[in-house]
Amino acid sequence: MAEKQKTAEELIKTIVTKLNEIADVNEGWGKAVQFSFSDINVGYYLKLAMNGTVEKCDKKPASEMRVEDAEGTVILDVDTLKGILDKTVDPMEALGKGLLRIEGKMDALMKLAPVIM
């Protein structure tokens, strides 16, 4: 479990880096997305600043997360996110199989798509 938590931490760092790299695209949005790891009961709430960079990255138990708390929520396990980021898992296939769940508003999906799709 500790190993998976460490991996999740690294994956979220990668997500934050990717979001910061496309900060210009997300400029003016200023809302939040969250990632919920169902296998380790850990979630991350990422709040974007108005300049498009990630200004806050809060960790909390996934069981305490509510989809209403952010514009978009990604629910998956650690291995699936790792596979998506290293391109061994097709995110569209994962969506079809239920390995990946995404719930949120259209604008949040557009912010998430460049980093996980």
Added chain:
Amino acid sequence: MNTDLKVKLEDMKAKLTGVPGHFCDWYFAVNFKENEKNHFLVLHLSAPGLKKKNSMGARIVQGPLGLKKEESIVAMERPVFEVTCSVDYPDDAYKEETDKDTVISHLGNMTVISKVGSWHVRLDEKDFKVDLNFSARGPVVWWGNEPNELCVLTPGTKLVGLEAFCDVDGTATIEGKRMKVHGKGLYEHVWIEKIAFMEFRLVDWIFANFDELYTLLMRAEGVKGDGCPHHYETGAIYLMKEKKYLPVTRFSVSTQKWAFCPEVLRFTPIAYEVTAETEMGVLKFNFEASKYPQWIEKRRMEFLTIDRIPGWSFIMYDLPIECKGTFTYKDGTILNLTSGDGVDEVLRIFPLL
């Protein structure tokens, strides 16, 4: 060099190389008759394609589209002759050579030799060999009408596309059977800076090749991040006799018939009516599916919830078509259009329910 073609050698090359997440695609399609049977042959070279891989593919299908009626439902039947060849390649597999008047693209056993206004495509796979010459019938049609115009199909989708409507000649040897290919077809080169699939709801890329004219009509209906609709359209008509390139000022597309496509578990349109207005007159034509849909890509995204709507479906395919219609000049003169065929490239993203 014939500058009337509105295309340069540079436009044939791989584009956006080095841009993360880009797509670059070359596409060839031809409708032809062999042994009294209509065929649709399509080839693509993608470096990389929408699946983020370098890939090459070829596919042939024989018409007509079979339809069967079961009670009140009209359903498509699988074609009697359909052969596919598709190979993925590593990231560094695409090679390109250029000289004064030629760009040569290689990917695996596919080679495309591009000149301004003509393309020679060769494929040498065991059961799928192709040797075809595509010659532009007139100027290419750029999406957006201006050469190299970056088109914003949706807020998150930016790309450049060019289409050459061609006379096509050559041979195809499929599973050992040699076929002479002679018909009208299409060369397409598209490079995509970025794409946001989920902003799309509906796209039709309609390509029609008549003896008297050719046309590209493209419409995209999408959704912006704030939930508001986003519409994009572009189109042009080229009149062969007058050698006149006419941007389309307005067009409408309506569906006339539908049939159940078992492969996508959906009813999909098989007949359309199109009206396109230009400064010289109005094009009106009907088109119907002439063969079974090709290159069907489908995804059921059951666990995607957007704006509280759970479950989404993605469908993309090429529909070979036959077209009949007229071009009515401003003075009322009617030009009857003959030998119309083409393809409708279709994208649909909608809720599963």
